[in-house]
Amino acid sequence: xxxxxxxxxxxxxxxxxxxxxxxxxxxxxxxxxxxxxxxxxxxxxxxxxxxxxxxxxxxxxxxxxxxxxxxxxxxxxxxxxxxxxxxxxxxxxxxxxxxxxxxxxxxxxxxxxxxxxxxxxxxxxxxxxxxxxxxxxxxxxxxxxxxxxxxxxxxxxxxxxxxxxxxxxxxxxxxxxxxxxxxxxxxxxxxxxxxxxxxxxxxxxxxxxxxxxxxxxxxxxxxxxxxxxxxxxxxxxxxxxxxxxxxxxxxxxxxxxxxxxxxxxxxxxxxxxxxxxxxxxxxxxxxxxxxxxxxxxxxxxxxxxxxxxxxxxxxxxxxxxxxxxxxxxxxxxxxxxxxxxxxxxxxxxxxxxxx
Numbered sequence: 001x002x003x004x005x006x007x008x009x010x011x012x013x014x015x016x017x018x019x020x021x022x023x024x025x026x027x028x029x030x031x032x033x034x035x036x037x038x039x040x041x042x043x044x045x046x047x048x049x050x051x052x053x054x055x056x057x058x059x060x061x062x063x064x065x066x067x068x069x070x071x072x073x074x075x076x077x078x079x080x081x082x083x084x085x086x087x088x089x090x091x092x093x094x095x096x097x098x099x100x101x102x103x104x105x106x107x108x109x110x111x112x113x114x115x116x117x118x119x120x121x122x123x124x125x126x127x128x129x130x131x132x133x134x135x136x137x138x139x140x141x142x143x144x145x146x147x148x149x150x151x152x153x154x155x156x157x158x159x160x161x162x163x164x165x166x167x168x169x170x171x172x173x174x175x176x177x178x179x180x181x182x183x184x185x186x187x188x189x190x191x192x193x194x195x196x197x198x199x200x201x202x203x204x205x206x207x208x209x210x211x212x213x214x215x216x217x218x219x220x221x222x223x224x225x226x227x228x229x230x231x232x233x234x235x236x237x238x239x240x241x242x243x244x245x246x247x248x249x250x251x252x253x254x255x256x257x258x259x260x261x262x263x264x265x266x267x268x269x270x271x272x273x274x275x276x277x278x279x280x281x282x283x284x285x286x287x288x289x290x291x292x293x294x295x296x297x298x299x300x301x302x303x304x305x306x307x308x309x310x311x312x313x314x315x316x317x318x319x320x321x322x323x324x325x326x327x328x329x330x331x332x333x334x335x336x337x338x339x340x341x342x343x344x345x346x347x348x349x350x351x352x353x354x355x
Contacts, residue, residue: 032145033126035133038292045285047076052286054079055093056108057086057194058151058273059227059248062307069302070293077286085225086111086194097123102280105287106294108150110226110273111194113339115147118276125279129292135314136295140272150275150294151303152310154246154328155199157262158230163239172265173207176242177214186221186229186238189355191346195226199243199269200345201338202331206267212352215242222355233259243269247308250322254308263328270330273309 036042046052056063060083067079084092086109096103109115118124119142126145133141140149157176159169163184170176176185190197203211221238223229229244234257249261275294281287293299300313310318310325318324338345 032128032141032143035128035130036288036292037130038289038296042285042289042292043074046074046283046289049283049286050076051078051080052283052290053082053103053105054108054290055082055084055089055104055106057084057089057110058108058307058309059083059245059251062247062303062309065302065306066294066299069299070290073293073298074289077289079290085192086114087190087192087197090114090117090194093118102278102282104278105281105283106275106277106290108273108275108294109194110153110271111197111338111342112272112274112333112335113198113342114194115142115274115276116335116339118278119144119146123279125277125281125284125287127277127288127291129295131292131295131297131313135297136312140312142274147274147276148295149272149312151273151307152312153195153271153273154263154310154330155195155226155243155269155271156246156249157240157242157264158233158244158249158259159240159262160233160236160238160258161260162258163236166260169260169262170240171262173203173211173242174266176240177211177218181218181240183219184239185215185218185242186223186232186240186244187215187242188223188226188229188244190349192224193226194273195245195271196243197342197345198271198333198335198338199226200349201341202269202333204345204348205334205337206331209348209352212349216352216354220353222353230259245308250308254321261323263323265329267329267331270333272333272335 063081063083067081124146128145132148188196190200226245227248229241230248232238233241234252252259277287277291297315300311300316303309
């Protein structure tokens with residue numbers, strides 16, 4: 001049991017990759033349930049449970065802001081945030097379920113492939129919030145109602161503005177291979193971060209593994225989370241980051257930090273972070289209420305304004321001063337292919353970077 005929960009190599013063997021422009025595959029083809037509104041009855045049932053446990057890979061300060069906003073809106077229901085890298089969350093849930101421990105109510109992961117796995121294993125509960133049904137593009141909703149795109153992020157290049165002039169900054173992934181950046185680059189690891197797992201898949205597909213083999217010769221500082229490179233950049237420990245969260249760069253820059261984003265000319269890796277409710281959630285009503293709240297315009301605007309993330313909610317508005325999503329060339333996400341190749345990506349990355 002544990003091996004199957006921790007390894008993704010054969011989970012989607014034989015499953016076709018997603019069609020261009022789609023995010024989620026749905027081989028099971030069950031009918032999605034009717035959408036659910038936030039009602040007084042749901043709130044009362046959630047209050048009787050008194051808490052909800054949220055496993056998430058979003059940055060801890062944002063996760064805590066979401067929790068506090070929810071607690072303020074729905075008094076009497078506490079949110080316990082368990083934050084870690086997406087790949088660590090996947091392992092933790094696998095280990096818990098292998099031991100028949102059901103602790104998690106709602107999950108958010110920057111590795112959408114994990115949601116496909118949990119769905120195929122029968123671990124998720126079908127639940128469609130009203131906002132998802134009414135205001136989300138069909139490609140950002142699981143057809144069977146098991147999950148939806150809570151957040152969308154970009155994995156970008158960035159630089160320290162105290163150490164690098166704008167005219168000298170890299171404009172592309174190819175520019176990072178210039179010898180002048182040797183010993184000056186920081187990047188995160190796909191074995192820890194779901195964002196980097198997804199970005200590594202998209203980049204090896206579009207640029208080839210040869211790109212990473214060349215990048216590895218640049219004496220790159222290797223860190224874990226996709227939140228780590230922006231922080232190393234802001235501290236001046238490295239001049240350039242090869243990958244990392246756009247949202248952390250926004251947060252640091254808007255606080256006056258010395259960082260600036262770069263949107264690679266080859267295309268920017270697109271990373272979808274779905275939310276889902278677990279079938280064995282110990283607090284099922286609080287889980288559904290929290291899930292519904294996460295997709296409201298209120299929460300989605302918090303995700304944008306405070307978190308620096310992108311939203312697929314039709315009523316959400318981008319924050320002034322940031323590059324609009326429509327102006328950014330992005331790579332195509334393919335969660336099913338990431339699921340199929342996850343173990344291979346980790347192994348090859350370790351071999352190339354020796355980390």
